[in-house]
Amino acid sequence: NAGVTQTPKFRILKIGQSMTLQCTQDMNHNYMYWYRQDPGMGLKLIYYSVGAGITDKGEVPNGYNVSRSTTEDFPLRLELAAPSQTSVYFCASSEGTSIFPSPLHFGNGTRLTVT
Amino acid sequence: AQSVTQLDSQVPVFEEAPVELRCNYSSSVSVYLFWYVQYPNQGLQLLLKYLSGSTLVKGINGFEAEFNKSQTSFHLRKPSVHISDTAEYFCAVSVGLGGTSYGKLTFGQGTILTVHP
Numbered sequence: 001n002a003g004v005t006q007t008p009k010f011r012i013l014k015i016g017q018s019m020t021l022q023c024t025q026d027m028n029h030n031y032m033y034w035y036r037q038d039p040g041m042g043l044k045l046i047y048y049s050v051g052a053g054i055t056d057k058g059e060v061p062n063g064y065n066v067s068r069s070t071t072e073d074f075p076l077r078l079e080l081a082a083p084s085q086t087s088v089y090f091c092a093s094s095e096g097t098s099i100f101p102s103p104l105h106f107g108n109g110t111r112l113t114v115t
Numbered sequence: 116a117q118s119v120t121q122l123d124s125q126v127p128v129f130e131e132a133p134v135e136l137r138c139n140y141s142s143s144v145s146v147y148l149f150w151y152v153q154y155p156n157q158g159l160q161l162l163l164k165y166l167s168g169s170t171l172v173k174g175i176n177g178f179e180a181e182f183n184k185s186q187t188s189f190h191l192r193k194p195s196v197h198i199s200d201t202a203e204y205f206c207a208v209s210v211g212l213g214g215t216s217y218g219k220l221t222f223g224q225g226t227i228l229t230v231h232p
Contacts, residue, residue, distance in 0.1 A: 004158070033219070040124065042205060042222035043159075058219065090158055100166045101147050101209045104220065106158030 002026050006091050006107035013081040013114045021076040021110050023091030031096040032074040033058075033104065034066065036087040043090065049074055050096065081114045088112070117142040117210045121223035128196055129231050136191040136226045138206030148189040149207045149220065150180055159205060165189065176200065201230045 007022045025032065030051050035043040045058030049068040063085060065077040074093075078085060089110045094102040122137040140146060147166050151159040163174025170182040180191045189206060204227075207220040 035222075040224055042119075042224045043220075044222075045219055048219060092158075101220075103149065103161045103164060104151075104159070106160070108156070108158045 004091055004093055004105050004107035006089075006110050008110060009108070010111045011113070013078075013112065015081060015083065015114060017081050018077070018079050019081070019112075021078075021089055021091075021112075023074045023076070023107060024072050025074075025091075025093040025105070026072065027093060027095075027105065028071060029093035029095050029105070030071070031094045031102075032068065033092045033094075034064070034074070034076045035090045035092065036060065037090060037109070038087050046076065046089075078112075083114050086112060086114045117146070117208050117221050119206050119208050119221055119223035121204075121206055121226050123226050124224065125227045125229065127229045127231060130198055131195050133194050134192065134196050134200075134228065136204050136206075136228065138189045138191065138223055140187050140189065140206075140208045142187075142208065142210050144210050147209045148180075148182060149209070150174065150178070150189075150191050151205045151207060153203045153205065153225075155202075162191070162204070196228070196230050198230050198232060200228060203227050 004025045033048045034046040037043045044060045047066040049055045091107045092104040094104050118141045120139045128134050149164045150162040152162050153159045163172050165172050165182045173179045178193050203225045206223040
């Protein structure tokens, strides 16, 4: 069972370029999330989705876009890369229940550098 | 809005010594609390969680944590650490009524635990 798979593992972008970070999960989870991790700052939620066709902003959505056309995939798009977007990006998924929040399952991350 | 504070950014300890990683949260509503561990170049893995019931929760690898509502704390403890416990540890909180939080977590800043031989 692969769990949550992120590609690429590393990427260097020039300012103004665009790219898509890929995320796919094989656990049939309804909920998916994108977080960014910066040293000493913990993880900040960028966007999340509660099912195919439904997405919503998290704490730090500016400069990013997402889509959720299938249950499995939740790509994150950077349109005009800026140095402030240099970070490690984590995709996560969870079952989603109506009673308690389910634990998150994380991918291994994408390390992005914008120069 | 909720917030999470991990009081120590780095905790060095010797092997077989006890350790406590401190976490405080602020929220005016019911909370669900989690500890995650991140090994180098990997994603986060769930160590343990508090959802309801007993305030002392046990997790993997011999870790445990105690939910203290009056002190709004959820400190992580292990009586005897190993070299392999060297990692970064994150405390996280989810608030809301039932599933309406959609599992969105607010994370603390992280504590780097370094176990020395």
